[in-house]
Amino acid sequence: MITERRNPRSVDIDLLPTERVLKIINADDAVVANVVASAIPQIAKVVETAAECIRSGGRIIYIGAGTSGRLAILDAVEIPPTFSTPPEWIQAVMAGGAKALPHAIEGSEDDRARAAADLKSKKLTKDDLVIGIAASGNTPYTHAAIEFAKSKGAKTVAVVCVENSPMSKTADLTIQTLVGPEVITGSTRMKAGTAQKLVLNMISTATMIRLGMTYSNWMINLSMTNNKLRERGMHVLQEILGVRRDEAARLAESSGSNLKVAVIMGASGCTKEQAEKRLRDAKGNLRTVISHFGTGRE
Numbered sequence: 001m002i003t004e005r006r007n008p009r010s011v012d013i014d015l016l017p018t019e020r021v022l023k024i025i026n027a028d029d030a031v032v033a034n035v036v037a038s039a040i041p042q043i044a045k046v047v048e049t050a051a052e053c054i055r056s057g058g059r060i061i062y063i064g065a066g067t068s069g070r071l072a073i074l075d076a077v078e079i080p081p082t083f084s085t086p087p088e089w090i091q092a093v094m095a096g097g098a099k100a101l102p103h104a105i106e107g108s109e110d111d112r113a114r115a116a117a118d119l120k121s122k123k124l125t126k127d128d129l130v131i132g133i134a135a136s137g138n139t140p141y142t143h144a145a146i147e148f149a150k151s152k153g154a155k156t157v158a159v160v161c162v163e164n165s166p167m168s169k170t171a172d173l174t175i176q177t178l179v180g181p182e183v184i185t186g187s188t189r190m191k192a193g194t195a196q197k198l199v200l201n202m203i204s205t206a207t208m209i210r211l212g213m214t215y216s217n218w219m220i221n222l223s224m225t226n227n228k229l230r231e232r233g234m235h236v237l238q239e240i241l242g243v244r245r246d247e248a249a250r251l252a253e254s255s256g257s258n259l260k261v262a263v264i265m266g267a268s269g270c271t272k273e274q275a276e277k278r279l280r281d282a283k284g285n286l287r288t289v290i291s292h293f294g295t296g297r298e
Contacts, residue, residue: 065108
């Protein structure tokens with residue numbers, strides 16, 4: 001298995017000066033972005049599937065063990081505060097449960113029965129998408145999770161770093177990032193983990209874009225719940241509408257701190273109630289309501 005092979009570029013790394021060690025690690029990391037770029041056609045298919053699942057009332061459920069599970073949790077928990085989405089939309093399940101997040105429970109990755117039990121509580125349907133993440137493509141827990149999800153009619157994806165893996169053969173779709181051997185043999189928290197993080201970022205972010213959770217490249221769905229986010233929201237209103245800070249503050253206040261509603265009110269001069277109705281009619285997609293802002297041609 002390529003993820004377990006010895007990396008010829010880091011042989012005797014323990015004998016080298018610290019700066020040389022770091023340069024070897026950095027050079028190895030530099031290949032990851034290009035490897036992920038080659039997987040974009042596969043990632044695009046997953047994004048389209050994910051967006052359709054959420055539109056149909058389904059969910060995206062990441063599942064993994066060890067590093068893969070931790071990265072899954074990291075991506076899932078960041079989506080609600082970034083896009084003000086329901087936490088149910090993107091979820092993560094990790095072998096060993098919450099206890100395995102700060103403390104490794106290595107044996108949990110071999111527990112196939114636990115995978116089925118963990119997903120059973122999710123009551124999967126045909127509208128759900130289960131994304132199994134494992135550098136080896138052969139982690140028993142994660143592979144069993146994909147098998148269970150398929151048995152319930154859910155759509156499935158394998159995110160792996162090897163070719164012709166058991167998970168790839170089982171899943172409906174595969175994202176394959178062949179980053180090669182690690183600087184420290186078998187330590188897939190390194191390049192493989194970096195590739196997984198990039199892939200999950202792309203899946204979740206692009207899915208939110210497809211669902212109208214951004215407007216141009218503005219974080220239009222943010223909740224202005226603290227000073228930093230209130231300041232960000234004010235800047236967004238000023239940039240989109242071309243208004244002064246006092247007008248942005250007035251719109252933020254009169255819209256109930258709802259950026260989308262504030263933009264519609266500022267752009268059209270309508271009331272809050274009228275803006276809310278227009279947004280509902282557009283299923284929350286601001287671009288559908290107002291198409292002439294945020295094109296880069298202001």
